[in-house]
Amino acid sequence: MATIEGLLQQLDTLLLVVCAFGALAAAATMLFVREPMRVALALVASMILLGGIYGLLGIHFVAAFQVLIYVGAVMVFIVYAIMLLERREASVRRYSRLFVPGIAGLVILLGAIVASVWKPLPAPVRELGDVSFGISAFSVAFLTEYWLLFELTSVLLVAAVVAAIAVLGVGRKDARHG
Amino acid sequence: MDRTQLLIGVAVALFSIGLVGVVVRRNVLVMLMCMELMLNGANLSLITFAQQTATTVGAVVVFLVFVVATVEIALAIPIVLLLVRDKHTLDIGAYSELRG
Numbered sequence: 001m002a003t004i005e006g007l008l009q010q011l012d013t014l015l016l017v018v019c020a021f022g023a024l025a026a027a028a029t030m031l032f033v034r035e036p037m038r039v040a041l042a043l044v045a046s047m048i049l050l051g052g053i054y055g056l057l058g059i060h061f062v063a064a065f066q067v068l069i070y071v072g073a074v075m076v077f078i079v080y081a082i083m084l085l086e087r088r089e090a091s092v093r094r095y096s097r098l099f100v101p102g103i104a105g106l107v108i109l110l111g112a113i114v115a116s117v118w119k120p121l122p123a124p125v126r127e128l129g130d131v132s133f134g135i136s137a138f139s140v141a142f143l144t145e146y147w148l149l150f151e152l153t154s155v156l157l158v159a160a161v162v163a164a165i166a167v168l169g170v171g172r173k174d175a176r177h178g
Numbered sequence: 179m180d181r182t183q184l185l186i187g188v189a190v191a192l193f194s195i196g197l198v199g200v201v202v203r204r205n206v207l208v209m210l211m212c213m214e215l216m217l218n219g220a221n222l223s224l225i226t227f228a229q230q231t232a233t234t235v236g237a238v239v240v241f242l243v244f245v246v247a248t249v250e251i252a253l254a255i256p257i258v259l260l261l262v263r264d265k266h267t268l269d270i271g272a273y274s275e276l277r278g
Contacts, residue, residue: 016181020188027195027215036207036268043211046192050218053185057229062240066221069244074214074251081255082207085262095202096270102202109194117187141234142241149238153245160249167256174260 016056023049034094036082044075061135185226193219206258206268210251217247 026046030039047070054063096102142150192215199212221240228236258268265272 013181017184020184024188024191024195027192030208030212030215031195031199031202036205036211039208039211043215046215047218050222053222054225057225059225059229059237062225062237065241065244069248070214070218074248077251077255078207078211078214081258085207085259085268094204096204099202102198105201106194106198109197110191113187113190113194117183117190138234138237142238146235146238149242153242156245156249160252163253164256167253167260170260174264 012056016053019049019052019056022046023053036086037079040075040079040082044071047071047075061138182226182230186223189219189223189226191219192216192222195219204270206261206270206273209270210254210258213250214247217243 023046026042026049029042030046033039033042047066051063051066051071054060054066196212196214196216196219199215200209203209203212221243224236224240224243228234228240261273262268
């Protein structure tokens with residue numbers, strides 16, 4: 001029995017490592033491919049693998065949000081925009097003139113990450129992968145302790161709808177005058 | 179290296195790759211997607227620390243980040259549509275007069 005539990009834990013760790021490095025590889029692909037649609041597919045792959053990480057950590061509702069909101073809503077919207085706007089722009093260079101400083105900055109950042117992550121962190125309150133809270137505890141905390149943030153979220157959404165309508169109004173006015 | 183270190187490393191690496199993508203790429207839509215990647219990196223670090231400290235606040239902030247990301251895209255895409263209708267290109271260099 002203990003052997004099976006040990007094997008399952010090892011499988012869990014292996015899946016976590018595969019998802020983590022897969023998400024990193026997909027993110028790195030985004031820097032190098034030219035076509036926006038391929039960049040979008042790499043981002044979708046990265047987001048799904050991150051959802052897998054959240055699931056393996058035991059926070060299943062965030063994994064569900066990740067897939068439903070990010071992959072299901074945000075990325076579909078971006079893919080629509082790509083299909084609307086994509087045109088063959090062979091003359092456009094892939095990288096800006098900040099390519100060399102940008103890559104140098106990335107190397108420095110990655111060096112800083114390796115140096116900082118290598119130091120031992122404080123001992124966790126509970127081990128990663130243990131289920132610490134589910135959707136019910138999250139919902140109760142959200143609507144009691146963090147109710148102000150919940151209300152602010154509604155205000156932000158209303159402001160976004162008004163702003164989107166205003167942007168579209170500007171576009172229509174420009175089209176009429178131009 | 180334990181799991182927490184691995185996940186925090188991945189989170190910061192995702193954020194860095196997104197930041198570099200915003201700096202070096204010229205396509206407006208690709209830059210937007212790199213911004214989304216930065217938000218994903220921030221989310222992963224929040225979730226990892228929420229798990230480590232066994233508190234719900236990290237998940238609450240992640241939920242707010244989801245809302246902010248959705249709002250950002252809902253506003254950014256119409257603006258990009260308007261800009262492209264004006265200049266007929268997705269190249270960020272064509273919009274340099276937006277500097278003011």
